[in-house]
Amino acid sequence: MSKCLDAILLSALLATPVLADPLGLGRDALPEEIAAWDVDVMPDGTGLPEGSGDVMTGEEVFLEKCAACHGDFAEGLGNWPPLAGGEDTLDRKDPVKTVGSYWPHLSTVWDYVNRSMPFGQAQLLTPDETYAITAYILYSNYLVEEDFVLSRENFSEIAMPNAEGFIIDDRSDAEYPLFTVEACMQDCKESVEITMHASVIDVTPGEAADEEEASPASNEEEPAVDPELVAAGEKQFNKCKACHMVGEDAQNRVGPVLNGIIGRAAGAVDDYTYSSAMAEAEIIWDDEELRAFLGDPKGFLPGNKMSFPGLKASEDIDAIIAYLRAHP
Amino acid sequence: MSKSVPTSRRGILRAGLAAGALLPAASLSARAQGGPDPLITEVQDWASYTGEGVDETPYGLPIHFEADVIRRNVPWLTADPISSINFTPIHALDGTITPAGCAFERHHSGAIELAKPDYRLMINGLVDRPLVFTYADLERFPRHSGVYFCECAANSGMEWAGAQLNGSQYTHGMIHNMEYVGVSLKTLLDEAGIQPEGKWLYVEGADASSNGRSIPLEKALDDCMIAFKANGEALRKEHGYPVRLIVPGWEGNLWVKWLRRIEVTSGPVESREETSKYTDTLDNGISRKWTWVMDAKSVVTAPSPQSPIQHGKGPLVITGLAWSGRGVITRVDVSTDGGKNWQTARLAAPGQRMAMTRFWLEHDWNGEEMLLQSRAIDETGYVQPTKEALRDIRGENSVYHNNGIQTWWVREDGSAENVEVS
Numbered sequence: 001m002s003k004c005l006d007a008i009l010l011s012a013l014l015a016t017p018v019l020a021d022p023l024g025l026g027r028d029a030l031p032e033e034i035a036a037w038d039v040d041v042m043p044d045g046t047g048l049p050e051g052s053g054d055v056m057t058g059e060e061v062f063l064e065k066c067a068a069c070h071g072d073f074a075e076g077l078g079n080w081p082p083l084a085g086g087e088d089t090l091d092r093k094d095p096v097k098t099v100g101s102y103w104p105h106l107s108t109v110w111d112y113v114n115r116s117m118p119f120g121q122a123q124l125l126t127p128d129e130t131y132a133i134t135a136y137i138l139y140s141n142y143l144v145e146e147d148f149v150l151s152r153e154n155f156s157e158i159a160m161p162n163a164e165g166f167i168i169d170d171r172s173d174a175e176y177p178l179f180t181v182e183a184c185m186q187d188c189k190e191s192v193e194i195t196m197h198a199s200v201i202d203v204t205p206g207e208a209a210d211e212e213e214a215s216p217a218s219n220e221e222e223p224a225v226d227p228e229l230v231a232a233g234e235k236q237f238n239k240c241k242a243c244h245m246v247g248e249d250a251q252n253r254v255g256p257v258l259n260g261i262i263g264r265a266a267g268a269v270d271d272y273t274y275s276s277a278m279a280e281a282e283i284i285w286d287d288e289e290l291r292a293f294l295g296d297p298k299g300f301l302p303g304n305k306m307s308f309p310g311l312k313a314s315e316d317i318d319a320i321i322a323y324l325r326a327h328p
Numbered sequence: 329m330s331k332s333v334p335t336s337r338r339g340i341l342r343a344g345l346a347a348g349a350l351l352p353a354a355s356l357s358a359r360a361q362g363g364p365d366p367l368i369t370e371v372q373d374w375a376s377y378t379g380e381g382v383d384e385t386p387y388g389l390p391i392h393f394e395a396d397v398i399r400r401n402v403p404w405l406t407a408d409p410i411s412s413i414n415f416t417p418i419h420a421l422d423g424t425i426t427p428a429g430c431a432f433e434r435h436h437s438g439a440i441e442l443a444k445p446d447y448r449l450m451i452n453g454l455v456d457r458p459l460v461f462t463y464a465d466l467e468r469f470p471r472h473s474g475v476y477f478c479e480c481a482a483n484s485g486m487e488w489a490g491a492q493l494n495g496s497q498y499t500h501g502m503i504h505n506m507e508y509v510g511v512s513l514k515t516l517l518d519e520a521g522i523q524p525e526g527k528w529l530y531v532e533g534a535d536a537s538s539n540g541r542s543i544p545l546e547k548a549l550d551d552c553m554i555a556f557k558a559n560g561e562a563l564r565k566e567h568g569y570p571v572r573l574i575v576p577g578w579e580g581n582l583w584v585k586w587l588r589r590i591e592v593t594s595g596p597v598e599s600r601e602e603t604s605k606y607t608d609t610l611d612n613g614i615s616r617k618w619t620w621v622m623d624a625k626s627v628v629t630a631p632s633p634q635s636p637i638q639h640g641k642g643p644l645v646i647t648g649l650a651w652s653g654r655g656v657i658t659r660v661d662v663s664t665d666g667g668k669n670w671q672t673a674r675l676a677a678p679g680q681r682m683a684m685t686r687f688w689l690e691h692d693w694n695g696e697e698m699l700l701q702s703r704a705i706d707e708t709g710y711v712q713p714t715k716e717a718l719r720d721i722r723g724e725n726s727v728y729h730n731n732g733i734q735t736w737w738v739r740e741d742g743s744a745e746n747v748e749v750s
Contacts, residue, residue, distance in 0.1 A: 022457075022518065022519045022521070023468070023469065023519060025461065025465045025468055025469060025519060026451075026459040026460055026461040026462075026465050026519065027459065027460055028457065028458065028459065028460075029450050029451075029452055029458035029459055029460045033450065033460065034450070034452045034458055037450055037452075037532075037588070037589050038452055038453070038589070038591060040530055040532070040540065040591070040597045040599065041597075042593075042595065042597055042598070043595075043598050069407070078407055079404075079405075079406060079407035079408075080407045090609055090613035090615070090725070091611065091612050091613030091725075092725075093724065093725070094725075095609055095613070095725050097604065097609075099604075102604060102615075103603055103604050104598070104603055105598050105603060107598065108598055108599060108600050108603045108604065111597070111599055111600070112599065112600035115537075115538045115540075116436070116437065116536065116537045116538060116539075116600070119408075119410075119411070119437070120410075120437075120536070122437065122536040122537065122538070123536070123538065165613065165614055165615055166603075166607065166614070166615050166616070166617045167614055167615070167616055167617070168616070168617060168618055169616050169617065169618050169619040169620070169621075170616065171616075171619070171621075171623070174721060175713075175721060176708075176710060178713075178717070178721075179710050179711055179712075179713045179717070180708065180709045180710050180711065181711065183661065183670070183703065183705060183711045184670070185661070185669070185670045186669055186670075187668065187669065188667060188668055188669065188670070189666075189667060189668050189750075191750070192665060192666035192667065192668055192699060192749050192750060193749060193750045194699070194737060194747045194748070194749055194750075195747075195748050195749060195750050196490045196491045196747060196748040197491060197737075197745060197746075197747050198491040198492055198493060198494045198633075198745055198746035198747065199494065199745055201492060203402075203404065203492060203493065204493045204494040204495060204498060204633075205400060205401075205402055205403065205498075206400075298403070
């Protein structure tokens, strides 16, 4: 009896207060305030503003604002996501999930581009630019022709290829009955063998084999260009291409353009936003500094933006430096 | 005061002798280890000279000896640390509360600085009164509190195709567990008045990603809250200062940080984070959506690859964490032989709804190899499955909701590795 009473008292003490009436806190939201923030777009297109954009304009805007991460053809760069391609891969190992292959609603693309993109300059696109980028992404996925113009009026006519590819969470039917059975305690298996080791792929940060010591440059003179080494360096440079361009017409991408890097001061490329660590570093990129940097970019200069983990083999580093030297 | 000293000294001596009778001789024999311990027989600096005065670190940091107990990221996992995740050092913690300073972070456009005076929360959509609140307004509502785990849906996601990362920090560290104080979402929604057609909420953050998710109204009214304090202190910047959403038991992506807007809608917005991300692709290419609930899960945090056995044979505490998004953890079993035989572990305290539970198993280690596993059971009777059982249903194409049983291979030298077993 007293226990029961305690429980009632306790629950009364712990209960959330029941509010009969509003407290009158806060103030009315003004229509223009709601308009400024309430910009989400529903799958049926509700919330779309007036405006339109065509594929060709979209390509221009995309190249300027999106391609540094997503590639010129929305194919993705490095670890940045591809937006096109990936058809018929969802039932295979490592499915490629793009707007074309995976996204069920076009509204999601418009909404996400409008509110969250471009990365680092979000919520600054005009409605027309967003329509144009969306049109270009559709074109990149072969979903519209190059003369296509996307607008609020024809928005809901676009069918996404994987629209029917989703079911609502069915774990309660598909899994819970199987996993809600008495747990075995004794002799639950006949034998136990290790089938897989994490150490085999060795990807745990801080666990990798120590970086090879970079051999110090022994020759103070300008080394002669070795064509074979430059060719090897060009191959190695594939690892850098996701972020860096070198050669004719090279431009800044996720990383700065690398023409003339040998002998240049760190943080010196115009129009590239360096990390403050790199901008403030007093480094001249000679062989020795580059060698150390390429071997361990983060360790060499903590706080710099380069996400590349580094080259392990010193011959690969030699090759890259030779390749960069060939692009003064 | 001085009188009590001899008494307590004798007391300690007696206690020491009594305990000594139970211990193996080797660990008692100081003489066998080379004589008296100078740390005891010689006066140490800390016993003579003074330490730091108050206010040396006005807010305080862990002592530098614990400098390795930090969040860590996996650089190859994402393209840029601004849109990335790091991992709680769960291997080095005990109890259940995660210190805010090492609780994992996940940002989509970086952790922003939003001062309390600049903070606004809007409730709009299918409501009687669209409202704007300041931070000060929020503090005037009746308070609500709760201890809840926040787990990224991708926690353990890298392990879908097999053992990949060494250490519970990396395999299971996309989780934290804090005591939140704030206002229940129901209180705020009552203030605005929900119209009958209102069935969902769209919740959105103030950062550059304006990360938003749709939540069914039923959940919002049940137990969601907006929090401004965690573990007694203001939210950390990286956890959404000054206000974040708390969605108990559901995947972390719904716990919108820097919460700026709650829109009552008739249907889901199907925004990027709930369509192209945080949906689970099955073997046949069909994907599950709205997989909000985090199922029961556990992991042994020590011994583990980052927390090897360093004391040799004898008494060993096997410990770990368990949690379920469907309620209370009622039992945790531990196996030292890869799941052949199980023992029920001791829960540090009765499980709390949608909060982490600590388990301990006192074990006499004979120095043999172990294949350590833990298995959580929640109040619905759900038993944490093996990874194979999950793969049989879902395949390996998913990234999210991997709550399979983890195996650590503890070698004879006490070191451990992430493995999978038959």
